[in-house]
Amino acid sequence: MNNDLTIARAAHLKPIADIAHEMGIGPDLLETYGNSVAKIKLEAIHALSDRPKAKYVVVSAITPTPLGEGKTTTTVGLGQAMHQVGKRATIAIRQPSMGPTFGIKGGAAGGGYSQVVPMESLNLHLTGDMHAVTSAHNLLSAMLDNHLFRGNELNIDTHSITWRRVLDVDDRALRNIVVGLGARNDGIPRQTGFDITAASEIMGVLALSTSLQDLRTRLGNIVVGYTNNNEPVTAEQLRAAGAMTVMMRDAIKPNLLQTLENTPVLVHAGPFGNIAHGNSSIVADLIGIHTGDYLITEAGFGADMGAERFFNIKCRTSGLVPDAAVVVATVRALKVHSGAHRVVAGKPLPSAILQENPDEVYAGGANLRKQIENIKLHGVSPVVAINSFPGDFASEHDVIREIAESMGARVAICTNFSNGGKGAIELAEMVAEAANEPNDFHLLYPDNASxxxxxxxxxxxxxxxxxxxxxxxxxxxxxxxxxxxxxxxxxxxxxxxxxxxxxxxxxxxxxxxxxxxxxxxxxxxxxxxxxxCGDISTMPGLSTHPAAESIDIDESGEIVGLS
Missing domain, CATH: 3.10.410.10 (Formyltetrahydrofolate synthetase, domain 3)
Structure with a gap:
């Protein structure tokens, strides 16, 4: 089978205006970036509001191994499969960070025959949203340090400052730095550091804003530190929020791409899955919910993290109600959760994990049971998607099916990596059934709880x-x-x-x-x-052999080595 980049380049892409037209979005609501990428104006939220709402489906997973379990690939495959069974679907995913793209993870556009394209555009810059977040964040950093230098009128306790700087590069050397060194006019010396752009609070603001004005308000509410009296100091008080909003004015518009099979994909925001909610933007969903029969979105990491935050933070803010949830599971991850194997990112899988062993799958199945339970805690119908690998054994798939059905979940085997939408038809049918069941969605806690x-x-x-x-x-x-x-x-x-x-x-x-x-x-x-609640790094480092070592330009000017 060809690599992802070769498959992506062989795809027949429709003009992006045609993709938008099929969603009911006219040219007056588009800002095109060439033939294959566009931004959608926020006016589309109002323009589409009278149209029927799609069924709202979130894709989550069991607790992943360091290699990931194909959640984005399954999300894309499910969206493509909906078209295979005569339904109209829109997909909504986060934008990849270039730090991991050039680091150990590689790209995040799906894989095989379930990809978002153009792959290069998605993984490298896209329409510049990441750069806008980086610039707006660092503008606030600069204005904060300038305020300290100009006399600190707000009486900020420099030891309480929480606002750092950001960069969309994996660079461990910048985790902890000292600024303001040099001559008197070079600033006030203090210790600070850099985070990766995806960890910026501004990325979280972008993902959870519901309008441009809401974005402006949220940016103004950002707390950068505290006074000597423990009172919060905000971006509004530093008079930075207006300029930050101007820098984010275009970034708040969702990006429109397509899959290999021409399913529309909204790509917008990329908040860190550890310290933020790990979900794509609300404005993308407010548009996508009126563009077809299904809106399929993805939540970061396992159901205990991304899905829990999707329910209790994203849905709390947007008011949208999910109709079904997919839990992606793999044989290899469940074997890891048996405790019998250790998987290390960047290294080959242990040979023993590739041997037939349904007992290990069953032992690790405790993780699947708990993640199904976490979906059901919120009153949402779960569907288990078995992301099938060529080396899997039928006996191992049978164990996953048995576990899922014992928990009251539907289950489907997916081969969409190799077969595109046709490989996820069973999943599409199971999701359609689950989404049509009566819904008892509820949040885990009220706002007024402590x-x-x-x-x-x-x-x-x-x-x-x-x-x-x-x-x-x-x-x-x-x-x-x-x-x-x-x-x-x-x-x-x-x-x-x-x-x-x-x-x-x-x-x-x-x-x-x-x-x-x-x-x-x-x-x-x-x-x-x-x-x-643990050792959380907000600035990753590069591995011994990062992906950047293999990325280059060939004689014809084409990108090579991007994975």
Missing amino acids: LREKIETIAVKVYGAEGVDYLPAANRQIEVYEQNGFGSLPVIIAKTHLSISSDPSLKGAPTGWRMPVREARASVGAGFVYLI
Whole structure:
């Protein structure tokens, strides 16, 4: 089988205006970037509002291995399969970060015959949204340091500053830096650092804004630090929010692409899956929900993370109600969750994991059971998608089917990596059935619950913890946040994505553990409080042999080595 880039270049793409027309979006609502990419104006939200709502489907997964389990590929395959069975679907996904694209992960456009195209555009710059987030973020950083240099009228405690700088490159050397060194006019020396652009709060703001004015308000609400009296200092007080909004004016418009089989794809925003909600934008969904029979979106990492935040943060903000949820599972990941194998990103799979062993799949199936339970906790019908690999055995698929059906979930085997939409027809049929069932969607906690009540609800009900232990610093920060009126915000648990627990070494569905909360941080502009419950790096580093080593330009000017 050809590699992804070769497959993508062989695709027959429709003019992007034709894709938009099939969605009911006219040329007056498009801003085209060549023949294959466009931005959709926000006026489309109102223009399409009288049209029927599509069924709303979120694609999540079991707890992934470091190699990922093909969630984006399954999302794309499902969208293509809906067209195979005579339904109109729109897909909504996050925009890939170039840091991982040039690092160890590679691109994030799906794979095989279930890809979003043009692949190169999607993975490299697209329409510049990432750069807009980077520039707006760093403008606020510059204005903050300028305020300190000009006399610090707001009486900011420099030790309380939480606002760093961002860059869309994996560069571990920038994690911790000192700024302001040099001559007197070079600024006030202080320690700070860089995060990757996807971890910027502005990315979270972009993903959760519902309009341009809402974006403006949220940017103004960003808290950069605190005064010596523990009062929050905002971007509005630094008089930066207006200029930041101007820089983000085009970035808030969703991007329109297509799949290999010409299914429309909305690509917009890419918030970090650890410290943010890991979902694509609300404005993309507000448009896509009126453009067909199904809107299929994807949530980052496993159902304990991306899907939980999709339900309790994204849906809480948008008001949209999901009709079904897909849980992607693979044989190899369930074998890892048996505890019998160790998978390391960038290294070959252990040979033993490729041997037929349904007992290992069954042992690791505890993870699948818990992730199905996490979907059902929110009153949504789950469908298990078995992402099938050529080396899988029928006996292993049978175990996954048995586990899923015992939990009351539908199940389908998918071969869409190799066969495109035709390889996910069974999944499309199962999703259609689930989406037509009566819906009992509900949030896990009310807005007026305390921050600790919200944290403990997620830890116990979603992660299976016995309880939560707060370090003194976290207790103080939570108290300050509630005193400053941030207690009504939803919460995100910043933990490892490699375990349902906060300990990456615990596989399956661990019990009998307690979740430690080391630190609390408030993303007031985005609209959530996140709790640090492990070693979370917001600036990745490059591997021994990053993908950048293989990426180049050939004699004809074509990109090679992009995966």
